[in-house]
Amino acid sequence: MSNWSRRRLAVSGRTWLVLSLLLLLAGGGVWLWDDANLIRIATNFFLLCTLVVSLQVFVGNSGIVSFGHVAFFGVGAYTAALLTIPPNVKERALPMLPAILMNLETGLVTATLGGALVAFLVALLTGLALARMQEQAMAMATLALLVMMHAIFSNWETVTRGTIGLYGIPRGINLWVALSGIIIIIGLALLFKASPTGLHLQASREQPLAAQTIGINLVRVRLIGWLVSGALMGSAGALWAQNILAFGPDQFYFVETFTVLSMLVIGGLGSVSGAVVGAAVVTGVSEMLRDLEGGFTLGPLSIPELPGLVQLAVAVLIMIILIYRPEGLLGQREVGGKR
């Protein structure tokens, strides 16, 4: 770490402390309130934050939109499921599963690290090709990655149970575990942002040609950003799986991609704090509108069921934000002081 900037590390450290404190206050407040529904919402919010912050590591620093990161989320989730589902459940649900996987039953930490590792390997396999592409081509290739991984999740029945999905994952997540997860992931994201590779990736986002002419190897920095982001996304998927307990391949496709990207755009692509704020805003809007989606009465008016209301509202919110704050609510700013 000899060529790190102490000043950048100090700035990132300050941001991490402030964000951690704010999340800790939110988590503590919810816990004291002791309302099961609120605890569920807060836990889901922290887990969503892990996804958005993990995505921000690549998209925010490189400026290249990735439609494919949800695939890493899926890889992490499936890995955690295969590592944690008890062998007797696996024997019923996945009778053809290789013996080495059939007999595995690990705890939360191993499953989460396993999710990160397998996602890292998938990111390495894909990143070696993607990082060599031009910016727009790379963005399109990430879309291909999403479709490709969805096809694997849906058809590799021996391991994923195809479109039916997996069940029987033991609950490893509570409010405090989810909170710890997001605090660790924010710390890692900020550490990457403060690193020489992080700064060089940001420079390549601003001016790829000028970045190269001061000695920055674009392929190298983009690949490292892709790997770190993919591994974090995998760990986020592993945490999520241990909260949702059962899932199928459609939960790692376009709707989830739209949700996570919209949170990032709303909060501000260039900021880890923005990722958290974006997740908070979209969670807030979704929770407020979720009850209305099933239909409601307003005085003499009876409004029928409104499926898709939440996604419609989020889409409108994105458009409003893009018109009035094209860089998102926080833009490039981080909470906790100037750079």
Next chain:
Amino acid sequence: MAEAAMSGLRAINVSKSFSGLQALLKVSLTVPVGTIWGLIGPNGSGKTTLLNVISGVLPCDKGEIWLGDTNITGLRSDRIARLGIARTFQTIRLFTHLTVAENVEAGVMAVETGGIDDRVTALLDRFDLTQWRSTQAGALPYGIQRRLEIARALGTRPKILLLDEPAAGLNETESEELLAMIHDVRDDAEYGCGMLIIDHDLRLIMRLCDQIHVLNEGRTIAEGAPQDVRQHPAVIEAYLGHQEQSLL
């Protein structure tokens, strides 16, 4: 001088064409470390193409480029930068959303293995940028942006610095300040390097440079000291289209 030339930049018979249009034809040029060379010529004469080829932004079709005893022909631009050739651009290309300090840091971190903060602080002091340290580069006044681009390039400790129209868009006072700064950099114990400068301000080039290389339609038409070049018939012809006593 011969030793400085050997440790500096040598372009040997460099040719480059775009879809049949000959942009450079057998151009040879030597820039020793510690000297300032001007590269002039009418619009479309191949000046920026030569800078792009030297810095690895474009590959050359024929010829060789050497930095000291290293053949850098065909290397990627980031590799060339780490070997010791930095550049600025005709249109300023700063990392606009990064701060002034981060712009310089990006250059320093690409080559240094320690003491990053101290090096950045020294560079900001050296180029009077300390007061702008935390300002986003895109929000700087134009003249300061030009200065920052040079400071960022020098952060990579180049042996050779390529400056593409560094005075473009500057007023007279800013141009004078830039001229003084470039002179200082050449003689600086820490940042001293050889420089190859393109500019359309011929008065500035004549005052600034030790030697001048003149291109026209991709070919070298003259090379020498400023006083000789300004009276060279081919140079006068290329710029004015007819015989005059002197270019300036």
